[in-house]
Amino acid sequence: MLDERLIKHAAKEIAHSKLTLALTGAGISVPSGIPDFRSADGLWARYDPAEYATISAFRSNPLKVWEMLREMEDLLRRAQPNLAHLGMGEMERIGCLQSIITQNIDNLHQAGGSRDVIEYHGNAASLTCLACGRRFSRKEKEGEYTPTCLCGNILKPDVIFFGEAIPEDALNRSFHLASSAQALLVVGTSAVVSPANTIPSIAKRSGACVIEINQERTHLSESITDIFLEGDVVAVVPLLVDALKKERAPR
Structure with a gap:
């Protein structure tokens, strides 16, 4: 059972923070039906990333890579934002969360109401032609077995494949914000993958209060986390939002 005092403590820290960020990972989207790609039932258990998830593999054999991408697309198409996504959208709406840095590609933060989302690994909601640069939304290409550009080339989802660089503007902005943050929420991630782990x-180091929400303790919990809220993100985030509203209510 989550200690109510910890929730209140976290809410107080966030309510008094002038700049609050969140770092999210696969764990926030698992309740929406998207398994962690690295988990036992994730995509990498069935598709070797070296064969299906590198940019060189896509360039050399996009038809093969789309075998894996079709399964990924099916997962993403069915997924809906859960209470954690919606809660973080609400936190932004009431002025308690300024930006989200996510390692996810599922667009669920935006669907949950968040507007300022920094995406390290891109977003599968759009596709681009590597030959001519035309861009399409996923909905525009819905129903196509292998999405193809007007020029005849096979489209690539706007996600970062292994071998591609994380967008420089995403890195620069996230580092700048992290160095100015007074509170940081770490939600559904163990933060072991570079560069999110930084x-x-x-x-x-900049003096932020680090508030971690995970089902299990991580290396962060034992090192830099100030407040550890243990539990399912879909249960904990709404409790935190409620506590924040009470903390900010006129007295």
């Missing part, structure tokens, strides 16, 4: 330490 965000908590940057924020901590």
